[in-house]
Amino acid sequence: MAVSMETFARWKKTSLRKLDQSRKGSVDERARHVVSLLNSQERFFTTSSCSGRIVLVDGPPEGSAVQKKDCEWLFVSHDPCSSEDVVSALSRSSREAVLKFEAFVLHVQCHRLEDAQLLHSVAINSGFRNSGLTVSRTGKIITAVRSTHGLEVPLSYSGTLLVGAEYVHFLTQKANQKMEENFRRMHRFFQNLQAALTTETPALQGADDPTLPPGEGDSQTAVYKRRRKRQQHPSVAERDEEDGCSLDDCLDLFS
Template identity: 50%
Template sequence: MDRSAEFRRWKAQCLSKADLSRKGSVDEDVVELVQLLNGREQFFTTSSCAGRIILLDRGINGSEVQKQNCCWLLVTHKPCVKDDVIVALKKANGDAILKFEPLVLHVQCRQLQDAQILAVRSTHGLEVPLTHKGKLMVTEEYINFLIKIANQKMEENKKRIERFYNCLQHALEKETISMTSYPKEKIKEKNNSSCTHKKKRNPEKACGKYITEGNNKELEIDDHDDPGISVTIFPEDY
């Protein structure tokens, strides 16, 4: 089975599985983006979150506790209000933190060049401790201030999702036009010519290997690796 067929089989298998997220479905604000990616043969998504405001209780030794062992006091994919946070904080027994997490997509890509289209990161987040050992460490006025910031980030996150979707759609359409207007024979000829040229410059190096200029070490691409590349996407400048 060639790599393209293996990728298609892997994609079909993954997309047929049940959604194991807490919500059990794709978030409304990211549905179109997920559908756009899954509708292209070179991509498929494995998980997604459109962005959320959460209140977590990390327990007594919160600094060392993993996320999956936390108590989720509040989770919303929409702007929240102070009263909801205050009520949720009363359930905290350890170190509770208020977080805003932006859009996250985990995407499998058929080839490295496909993954490069999605290479975007962001630091558009928020994480603030509110309690220690169940005791509230800040004022309600400060909590209200934090909620306003988190809600502002949520609104900005929605705008970034839309910009990212439009830019990605444009890039994929441009790629499709480029591929259909350029004969496959020319692409094959160009690739073969490129490999031959590299061999002439350095006969000891084979095509499919890259050399860093700094230390002249080879970075080999193994044809037997998994047929996809996992990419985490955080919209920032789109």
């Protein structure tokens, strides 16, 4: 199913050239080492990335027809920020302002399905539990690295602030904590990726194989399993726990 390495290399060249020439061509500072590591490998290239950010968006109420095109970005930070910055940006809201934390996201085109599986496995084991593959029928295979980690808080209505400055301060702290946790996961992802690329063996590639009898996978596999257990994201784990939803965890493919 995979295209030839020549075709893939041509796609890679075209894609990276386009990225360089675009206005959005600069890769976020904090994602650069991950992006470089992947692009140094023949079998991968990144098509988009964001290291994570705190944003304040002002727009018409959700559901209104014009919504999408008519949003204004009052504030964006790729680093932890101060609540003064948020309060100051909020004062410019004239509609509905929403504060969001959006975690690291990365799209990587992969040569073969096995390459995408390896990357997916590393992503899940590093805590990015909303990651997944996209497979087109022309042989384009993409792994999306996504987190369940977020924050989305409406703060104003018709430009009127709905909460006190103290709450905005609390919220900014929360967003900053999530940003720090996001950086820790990115670091874990980078380390796990390095390890996987260095020590990769058929046994390691089989880390996501639930039918292997115990001992069949190598010790690296066991390390991945332990990591995954430790790093399971609370909000997903919570969603598994209770309440009448039949939400079993499909991620046991990786354990």
